[in-house]
Amino acid sequence: METTEEQTSEFDRGIALAERPGEPDSYEGHLGAGWQVAAAVNGGLLLATVGNALRRAFQRDGHPDPLAVSAFYLSAARPGPAVVRTEVLRRGRSMCTGTASLVQDGGAGPVERVRATATYGDLAALPSDVHTAGAPPDLPPPERCLGTEQAPPGFAANVPILERLDLRLDPDCVGWAVGKPSGRGLLQGWLRLADAREPDPLMLLLAVDALPPAAFDLGVTGWTPTLELTAYVRALPAPGWLRVRISTSHFAGGLLEEDAEVWDSTGRLVAQSRQLARAGRP
Amino acid sequence: METTEEQTSEFDRGIALAERPGEPDSYEGHLGAGWQVAAAVNGGLLLATVGNALRRAFQRDGHPDPLAVSAFYLSAARPGPAVVRTEVLRRGRSMCTGTASLVQDGGAGPVERVRATATYGDLAALPSDVHTAGAPPDLPPPERCLGTEQAPPGFAANVPILERLDLRLDPDCVGWAVGKPSGRGLLQGWLRLADAREPDPLMLLLAVDALPPAAFDLGVTGWTPTLELTAYVRALPAPGWLRVRISTSHFAGGLLEEDAEVWDSTGRLVAQSRQLARAGRP
Numbered sequence: 001m002e003t004t005e006e007q008t009s010e011f012d013r014g015i016a017l018a019e020r021p022g023e024p025d026s027y028e029g030h031l032g033a034g035w036q037v038a039a040a041v042n043g044g045l046l047l048a049t050v051g052n053a054l055r056r057a058f059q060r061d062g063h064p065d066p067l068a069v070s071a072f073y074l075s076a077a078r079p080g081p082a083v084v085r086t087e088v089l090r091r092g093r094s095m096c097t098g099t100a101s102l103v104q105d106g107g108a109g110p111v112e113r114v115r116a117t118a119t120y121g122d123l124a125a126l127p128s129d130v131h132t133a134g135a136p137p138d139l140p141p142p143e144r145c146l147g148t149e150q151a152p153p154g155f156a157a158n159v160p161i162l163e164r165l166d167l168r169l170d171p172d173c174v175g176w177a178v179g180k181p182s183g184r185g186l187l188q189g190w191l192r193l194a195d196a197r198e199p200d201p202l203m204l205l206l207a208v209d210a211l212p213p214a215a216f217d218l219g220v221t222g223w224t225p226t227l228e229l230t231a232y233v234r235a236l237p238a239p240g241w242l243r244v245r246i247s248t249s250h251f252a253g254g255l256l257e258e259d260a261e262v263w264d265s266t267g268r269l270v271a272q273s274r275q276l277a278r279a280g281r282p
Numbered sequence: 283m284e285t286t287e288e289q290t291s292e293f294d295r296g297i298a299l300a301e302r303p304g305e306p307d308s309y310e311g312h313l314g315a316g317w318q319v320a321a322a323v324n325g326g327l328l329l330a331t332v333g334n335a336l337r338r339a340f341q342r343d344g345h346p347d348p349l350a351v352s353a354f355y356l357s358a359a360r361p362g363p364a365v366v367r368t369e370v371l372r373r374g375r376s377m378c379t380g381t382a383s384l385v386q387d388g389g390a391g392p393v394e395r396v397r398a399t400a401t402y403g404d405l406a407a408l409p410s411d412v413h414t415a416g417a418p419p420d421l422p423p424p425e426r427c428l429g430t431e432q433a434p435p436g437f438a439a440n441v442p443i444l445e446r447l448d449l450r451l452d453p454d455c456v457g458w459a460v461g462k463p464s465g466r467g468l469l470q471g472w473l474r475l476a477d478a479r480e481p482d483p484l485m486l487l488l489a490v491d492a493l494p495p496a497a498f499d500l501g502v503t504g505w506t507p508t509l510e511l512t513a514y515v516r517a518l519p520a521p522g523w524l525r526v527r528i529s530t531s532h533f534a535g536g537l538l539e540e541d542a543e544v545w546d547s548t549g550r551l552v553a554q555s556r557q558l559a560r561a562g563r564p
Contacts, residue, residue, distance in 0.1 A: 067537070068510040068558045070352035072379050072399050074372045089397055090356045095509070097354050099397070115371055115381070117354050117397055119509055126535030131500070133467060133531040185415060218413070227377070227401055228350040230512040232558050234534055249415040250551050252516055253408030255349070257554060269532050272539060274556050276350045276514050 009197030033079035040076035044209030050100035053084040058120040069118040077113040136263035137188040176216040185248040199237040208273035214248040229275035240265030291479030315361035322358035326491030332382035335366040340402040351400040359395040418545035419470040458498040467530040481519040490555035511557035522547030
């Protein structure tokens, strides 16, 4: 189906892929400068991009949705052309598993940016029972949370992705932005795409890595590049705001884990993730 | 270095690999019947086996330790011969990343059991600072916890791996064994290898998947096969008992996540993991 640029959202254009003629299971995309954090393209956008390639590989088998995706970030992706190649590992009745590799021209030749493995299925076909011991973050309404336009001057200047997102952080979790981290390692807030494109499983792959690092709340400043991130998509999200909570508990040896939970507007957990990231000293 | 069978532990024999002559980056092992859970070889033993192959690939570069390992379980592994093939994705100064594939003869041809991707480094070379918001499980001493020899008759009969482990479960977490699950989705206990072989990073890959499923404590009985498991090894473990806590919070659509924390005898978090597993209804 052809759609014009006017009809598609920024996010759908951001993860768009075209089949490479004569190269089966190979796709070409363009990583937009608008999805950068500092000089690198955001890891969540990369996850959604490789997730989009695997969706194309598996949706014809009736397995359109990522259930579990693990990505290793091998080198920082830059704005510009990218090629994604997929390989099917297993086609099952209820689930399929495959790998996707995102590669860019590194100047002296192709350089792999991301290697992902993922299991796909059909979220709509799963049994409807839900038992959860957790609860969505307890947040003030979006209009009483802090949008990035209220961030200190210069905060968003180096983070173009913030313009693609409507992110409203819990005022109780933003002390780090004025030099007063709480030390809890916790950030939470409301999230939707700035152009109001509704959430779906691929957008959830962006959502799990869309907030500022939880490490900021430990007083760790600067870039915390992800080494590995695993996301589980647990349900099809309802339209509307998402609530996202990220937290970190163990900082050691210059590495920390960050857990994310994404809850939809009906109060259902729709995605969870954990990543291992590298950071300076707190 | 050649060692005789008498000199090595059950675990080291369980994950032993021999290079396949003329096939670089290809190893042959034998999955022992003693590591089974029901008809399948335990996922933690498989994780340690592929981890052993990647260790051989990376230790000559000074990166002997798994930092992050993600494994997708594609089909149930059976006792018998297995081949592990590794591929290097990236060699860096402080870390290397590669993949490992474990394959067995499925009767009608080779069948992939596990596809893992992992980043290796040198845990001893990481900075020594530790900041943790967590704490090891609060357990009665091992002699007041419940060993598997105290399990109800028949419980261990189908789970040969329990003979390889010295597992002492917190008496407060074993109601499920007599039909009274607590509903918390929590199990914790002391763990070491039955032959007293001390923990190391590869043994931690076994430890994160060595307890009965946390789902048992929700009243979910039967097999809960792992779809994906990601383990982070956070530090070199000290000799002695490990304390392991596993928990699950979100059961939905026949799938549940299970988180594990492994703490060493000095009270340091040495490994953490999360897996997505399939289960019946609670």
